[in-house]
Structures are given as C-alpha cells and as structure tokens.
Amino acid sequence: MFKKSDENPQLGIFSSPTEYFRDSKKKEYLKNDSWHNRFRNHVVMRVDESIFRPLYSNGTGAPNASIRILVGMMILKEGQGWSDAQLFENCAYNLLVRSALGLMSLEDAEPVSSTYYLFRRNLVDYAREHGEDLFKKCQGQITRDQLLEFEVSGKQVRMDSKLVGSNIAWYSRYELIHETLRLFINEREEHIFNKSLSKEMFSLIESIQGETGNKVVYRSTKAEVDARFVELGKLMYRFIGLFKKHDYGHYQTLKAVFEQQYSVGRDKTVVPLEKEKVSAKSIQSPHDTDCHYRDKDGNKVKGYSVNVTETCDQPGDDKDTALNLITDTEVTVASAPDNGFLEQALDRTQEIISDKIEKVYADGAY
Template sequence: MFKETESSRPVELFGDVENLLEWNKKKLKKYRDETRWHNQFRCMVYDVIDETPYRILFDARMGAPNAPVKQLVSMMIIKELFRWSDSQLFEQFEFNVLVRRAIGIDTLTEDIPVPSTYYLFRKRIYEHGKETGEELLEETFSQITEAQVREFKVDGRRIRMDSKLLGSNIGWYSRYELVHKSFEMFYRGLTKSDKRFLQTRYRTEISRLLGEEAEKVVYRHNRDEVNERLVRLGELLYMVIRHYKGKKEESFRVLKRVFENQYEVNEEEKIILRPKEKIPPDSVQSPHDPDCTYRGKSGKKVKGYHANVTETCGEDLHLITDIRIEAASCGEARFYKEAVEGSERVTGQRVEHVHADGAYYSESNSRYSEERDLDFVVTGIKGSEPRYLIHETHEGYVAVDRESGSVYELHKAETYQDSEEARYYIRTDSGRKYFSSLAIYTALQRQKLISRPERELQIRNNVEATIGHFAYGLLNNKTPYRRKQKQQMWAYCRAMAVNIKRIAGYVRPKKPFEEQKAALCAQKVQNTVPSTPCFFIFSSIGRHLANFYGFFQSNPSIYPKTPVFIQL
C-alpha cells in the first residue's frame, strides 16, 4: 500500500545525532555544514523527489505501507555516487551518520529499508517500464535537475554532447555458442507435454546436441566439424520454430531472431549459414541480453549499449541535462534531436548553441538546426576532403579544384526518373563532373566549419571529461547490468550522482590561492622546527634508544617508521 513520506518527524532525546555531537563542536559544525555533500544531497535531491509517480507501483488499499520512496530512490543514487556494491551500500547506511542524514535520517535508532525491500522496489520500476514504456526514474531525473537549474541559475542555452559505448554484463560467445545457448534456453523451458509434440527421434537428437556444453564443442572439434553441427542445429531450429509458431515467450522470440540472423533459407528450403559479413550489426549477441548489439569504434569492439550524455556549458556550473541509452549499433547522429529537446524540457530554456564532434553531423540534423535557428557547432564532418570546394555566389554555385585551382560554374542537370533530388554538373577537360544536392549542401557546411574560430570548436572538449566521470569505476568498461531498461535506470542514477557531486564542489567555499599558500607555509614551519632542544630518533636506531625510555619499552608497537621528535 502506498504511503507518502512524512515531512517532519519528532526529535528523539537520546538517539538524535546532533545531541550526541554536542560534546564536540568541531564535528557538530561539519555535520551541520550546508556546503558538505550530505546536506547538499538532502536539500537538492532527497527533499525534491516527488513520490507521486511511484504510487502506481503499489496497491492503493491492500498490503503493508511501503518504505519511504524518497529513501529508496536516494539509496540508488548514492550507490552510484560512491560506486558502492550492494553490501557496502547497506553497511554505510547502517553506521555512517552522513549518508543517513543525506536520506533524511537524523537518528541512530531509525531503521533503513531492508535489502529485500530495496530489490523489490528496483524490480517493480524495471517491470513497470518494460510493460508500459514509462521511465519513472526519468521523471525523477528531470524534476531534480530542473530544480537544480533554477536554484543555481544554470545557463542552458549552450549545450554540448558526447557518447560512449558500454559493454553489457555478458560473455563473448562464438557463433556456435550463441546458437547452442539460445536453443538450449528455449528447449529447457518447454514442459514435458510441449516436448511430446516432437517426434522421438528429434527429441533424442536435440538432447544429444544440447547435452554437450557449447564451450567444449568449440574446444574439442575443428572448424569443419563445428560448422557441420551448426548447420544441423539450424535445421532443427527451423523445424522447432515452425512447430511452436504460436509461442509468445521471450525465449522463443530470441530463438527466432537468432535463426534469422545466422541462417538463410534458399528456394529449396535448405538451411545454409549466412556469411559473416551479411550478419546485421543489430543481431542478437547473447540470449541473456537480447537488447544489446555489436559495434566497432576506434579499434574497440563492444557488445552492449551506446550512452549519450548532454550537459550545459555556460559560465559557471555545468549540469547533465539529458542522458540516453540505446543499443550499440545506434549511431551518434540519431541522438541529436531528442537530446536537444530533452535538455530544453529540463532547463526550461531554448537551446541556441550545440557543440558536438563530427559523428553527430548529418544532413537531417543540420537542416533541423537551421529550421530552429540553432547554431550547430561540430569539430568536423565525416568523410574525406572532396577534390572540389563548393562556394555559393549571387549567380549560383561555383566549384574550385583544390589541385589545379581552376574555377568551374555549376549547371543544373536533369534529375533521374525515379528521383526528385536536384543534380548539378561542371564542364572539365575530361568531361562532365556531376554533384548531388546533398554533396553541395555538405560542401557548404564544410566551408562554414572552416570559417569558425578555434575557440568555438574547443568548447566541446571538456565534455570528454564528463564522459570519463560518468563511466568512472566500470570494470572492463562493462556495467553490472543486462537489458536496456536496467542500463537506462543505472544511467539516470549515475547522471544525478555526477550532478550532485558537481554542486557540492561548486558551493564549497574556496580560499584564494595566496591564503592557501600562506596556511601551507605556516603548517610546514610548525611541523619542522621544535621550540626546545630535542633528540632526533630514526627508525634504524630507535630499538637501541628504546632501552632508555620506559614509555617505548611498554609500547613497542609505536616504533616510528619516519623521523620523529622527542621533546625533553
């Protein structure tokens, strides 16, 4: 049963942390310091969370009251803030008064949600998003970030974006292992009554092929033998898919996708292996995570997802305003439009400048920017430099040969019968050279890019540090999750964690450099020159001099490893 968190709670006489810290004013001052991360988190995250959207996860009348939703969501964010494991998360919330204060707990006696409640809450968010497509954490992220933008007057008119490939928490399967494990997952899930519909000889052969582990098959057999087994598995797959055509289980849908990715059926209904170069990049990479796809980028091969991060880049504080997760095969250009509009919804400000690298450039994105009068600044445009540079004049277009320096006038040519795209040509000594309207448009954009000052192009660079901060702590560049829905949940929590860390650093008072230097020098003087005579005792002779001092005889564990002073 849903129950909203109470805004105020009674103060306990003996369990209140502030009462316990009254004896130490220094610690109490740190505990109350509004610029510290725990108080900033409580003010800018915990207190801002709206629990209403999560009402749908609980029964309106039946069941025990739920644990505070604010605490559960805050725990998910703090976990990503410090990159804790689940066991570390619960241990910190049990005994660390700062993290307890961050989620609204000011006493030592109040209990936090138990692990089972925490996991059930995450599961309900995942299942709700899977069934309805509604991202509850996206609403929370937008709400919290919007409040932070208003509080610190963040300028959202200029943004920048970059992306990163994230590996899924799966193994790298060979082609045979992928087919074998997908078939095994589906077949093991069939009931005995379902299996009876197959002929006995087929059941026997399937059990024999699936009875041996896929890894051992690949290890013990040569390539020809593995391919022979692979073809036979394809024939059995084709028969099974037609036989269980009405099945709606996810394992059956995955099996069907694997067959379509890895095999072809010729006119004679003979099953043949699809050539590797014809396997689509969005093919299934693992039956345990059918959402992830394959992509190679900058010499790295990734089976997983593509994350796009958008942040503000105004004068002072920079906050992440949009975060999106897609399959790895999704290109950067497909993020552009949704990222711009998502950032505008969060900041409530119209975007005027966007800074990105050349991977985000496409004709559709460029024309979208022109329609909205949006300054789209890219560091480059994909593709090699063309031989001819196109310039627009009052009379039309002219082409300049970069090799010879010759200038040619572009003439309009007839369009193809099956296309309405305009075509142009120039007359050269070797004949006519044709240009499509897309080629001319791209060439003009290249000229515009060349004319931009270097300072504008460098604004994008710092977003790479944001990408590094966002993905910090990932082991082997893999997230600990599978499925796109869980990856998106992780991304929202991580983005909110990055934002609150930046806010805590932004509000922390910073001493001028001269004051820091003077304080450091004073500390060095105090720690180096004693006011009265002393003996310098080094660790190498400390054991001999200890015989003269009863204090060291009774405490042999404190022999110094570095030079110390004993004042007489």
C-alpha cells in the same frame, strides 16, 4: 499501498547523532556544504514520490518504504561503485550516508534489502510494460528544480557519447557461468577431484560449490566480478578438455555456454566475449537451455552506448566558474550512430530548462 514520506519527521532528544558530537565534529556534520547535507537537500528531498505511484496498489495494505530514500540508495550505489553488501552496510552504520538519505535519527530504519530489490524490479517491469522509465522521469524532475533554484540558463548545451558496460547484463552473465559450472561440478564431483588440477582451481571449485552466483555478486564489486568471470572461463575450458570423451549430462550445456560467452586465442588464452557479440539466442539458464532473449513488439533490452547532454553556461563577471548540470542521459545499442541521439536529447533537455536552447556543442559525428 502508496504513501509519501514524512516531510517533517520528529527527532528524539537522544536519537540525533549531533547529541554525541562535540565542537568541530558537530560543526562539520552540520555544515550546509558538507557532501551529505548537499546530497540530502539537493537530491533526496527533491524526489517527487508521486511519480512512482503507478508501482503501488490503491488498497489499504502495508505502506511502502520511503521512495525518496530508495531512489537515493540507487544513486549512491552507482555513484560510489558499491556492491549491494557495501550499500546496505553504509546505510545501516555510516552516519554520513544515513544523513545523506534523510535518516537523521539513530532510530530511523533504512529500507531492508528485499524492499530495495522489489522496488528496482518493479521499475524494470513497469518500463517494459508501459515504455516509460520512471527513474529517468524522476531524474529530470530533480534537475529541473536545480536549474530553477541555481538559475542555470541552458541556452548553450553540449553532448558526447561513450561506450560503457551494463552492470545488470554483466552480473547476469556471471551468474549463468557460475550456475552452469556448479551443476557440472555436482554431477562430476567424484571424477573432478581425481583429475590433475592446480591448487587454485580446486579452491575455485570448492568456492563455486559453497556459494551461489547471486551471493558472489551481492558481496563483490564490479572489478571483483570481472576478474572472477575470467577465472571461471579458464576452469570451464579446462573441464571441456578433460571430459570431452565423456560428453553426457551437463557437459554439452557447459561446452555451449563457454562457446557463447568466451573466445580462446592462439596461445590458449581465455577471453570473455564483448557483450554485444553474445547472441540473443545464447543460453540464459543451464536449467532451461531453450530460454532465449526475446524481441517482443520491437522492445529490446540491450545497450552499451551512453549519450550525455549537459548545460554549458559561461561564468558571469563576478564568478570564476559557472554551475552546469546534466540534463539528459540515453543508453542504447553500441552500434547506434551519434546523430541518432541528437534530436531526442535536445527535446528532453528543452522540456526541463526555462530558456530556449540557442547553441549546441558536439563533435562531427552528431
């Protein structure tokens, strides 16, 4: 059931954090230009929740959690580089983060993890089914409001592209490796612990047995997942060599997944393959080795090149700098040429700025 957030929530006499601050702390907490107040006022409170109405039923079921808080959580997580565990911890106990999200009372409950994950999954499912990214639409609406309030012209814009990695794709690869190893270890446990392995490898094996891949991802930062992904590859390579004469059961899956996800240098160094080099036909689950990526009706979910467009107004006579805002972002396959971004990026930017674009700054590849 869709329900908009309360625009004017009532604070209890003793539930506001300001009641427990004194002097300078209280003054700093209440300053309009403090980051948490700016984020709440200029991002969270600008979210048009009706954009997300298609994700919810029209029945009389339980109302959804505050959509603008869920959107704010997603933005903070990516902006701060937090793991999911760090996000939920900060939303529960960090007063500045709670203020940034509009949780102004100590009694306000943040969305639970299951609600957060369901919201994200519904966004992805809706985009696949309808070809519309509601989160991106919301970002455009927020930027449009900011452009109007701060009188950003947008007559001049600039754009540039950069190759980036996809957290979602990377995490799914990690879980694939973790689960493939877990199945193989459980199958060969008695034999594995009789092998000559390092203390570090035995410790890694025990951690794989004791924790599922999604839990590792939940509590880990991107950098930690990166490092562990490499260590798991080394362990897989070691197992492939140790058990090559006993290639029954999960051995063939272990070997196939390793060959699809890693390369081995002349010095026997194990290196993860670049994501764009991983075949769409690679194994997606050790439980179903026939499961592949699909290209259905031309809809492909693959992309590691991001194009960013922003205004580049010049400062006025009475200002040292001018406020400029990002107006469009686009992610696509890494092989996409820069000139393929230009037209659509300008069209989307023109939709949210009031003045007509007169000049575009970009490098020669555009």
